Amino acid sequence: MEALYHQTNKQVHEVQSYMGRLETSDRQSVHLVENEIQARIDNIFSNLERLEIFCNKEPPNKRQNAKLRVDQLKYDIQHLQTALRNFQHRRYTREQQERQREELLAQTFTTNVRSAQQVHAPTPLPFNESLQNAHRGMDDLIGSGTSILQGLRDQKVTLKGTHRKILDVANMLGLSNTVMRLIEKRAFQDKYFMLGGMVVTCVVMFLVVQYLT
Numbered sequence: 001m002e003a004l005y006h007q008t009n010k011q012v013h014e015v016q017s018y019m020g021r022l023e024t025s026d027r028q029s030v031h032l033v034e035n036e037i038q039a040r041i042d043n044i045f046s047n048l049e050r051l052e053i054f055c056n057k058e059p060p061n062k063r064q065n066a067k068l069r070v071d072q073l074k075y076d077i078q079h080l081q082t083a084l085r086n087f088q089h090r091r092y093t094r095e096q097q098e099r100q101r102e103e104l105l106a107q108t109f110t111t112n113v114r115s116a117q118q119v120h121a122p123t124p125l126p127f128n129e130s131l132q133n134a135h136r137g138m139d140d141l142i143g144s145g146t147s148i149l150q151g152l153r154d155q156k157v158t159l160k161g162t163h164r165k166i167l168d169v170a171n172m173l174g175l176s177n178t179v180m181r182l183i184e185k186r187a188f189q190d191k192y193f194m195l196g197g198m199v200v201t202c203v204v205m206f207l208v209v210q211y212l213t
Contacts (some may be wrong), residue, residue: 001054001066008047008073015040015080022087030091037084044077 018037025033048070055066 001051001058004047004051004054005069005073008044008051011040011044011047012073012076012080015044015077019080019083019087022084034084034088037080041077041081041084044073048074048077 015037018033018040021033022030022037051070051073052067055063055070058066
């Protein structure tokens, strides 16, 4: 397991260095760099699946530490995957805008009659440009929303893993399940106390404002 862990950790660092090359790559080579990064990420995910199997075979006194190390690698590679997707979306949007700009510049008026008609009649070009700008804005919003949702999913997985690790560590330290339930119950009650205090504070502030006015 140790050899596979160190090999995977090295591959994660290599992916990080490749990510730095994306911004400096030209249009002809950027696709090759993206494909290389994605292939390395897929290989790392495959290694992580094997590492999780090895973790379950570790002795009980070493299993928890092994899982923590594997989860950290998983967290790092998930963020690198999200960063790659964000870069690809920005590149696609930028290339699409450049193509649309070139198409607009390449448009020519073929006859003088058409030119005269466009002088006396409202031209739809500004409307088309506004529509294209709106489409680009929606693409950007959709891309940003997708990236945010992906980041939230990654954080949710990480938080669930962290909560599970805390419970495992607490059990290793000798805390009983009853004590853990009491801690969770106290945290739940504290949340309601805090909400109640906020409501009371808002009511008092409202009454003060009403009195002063």
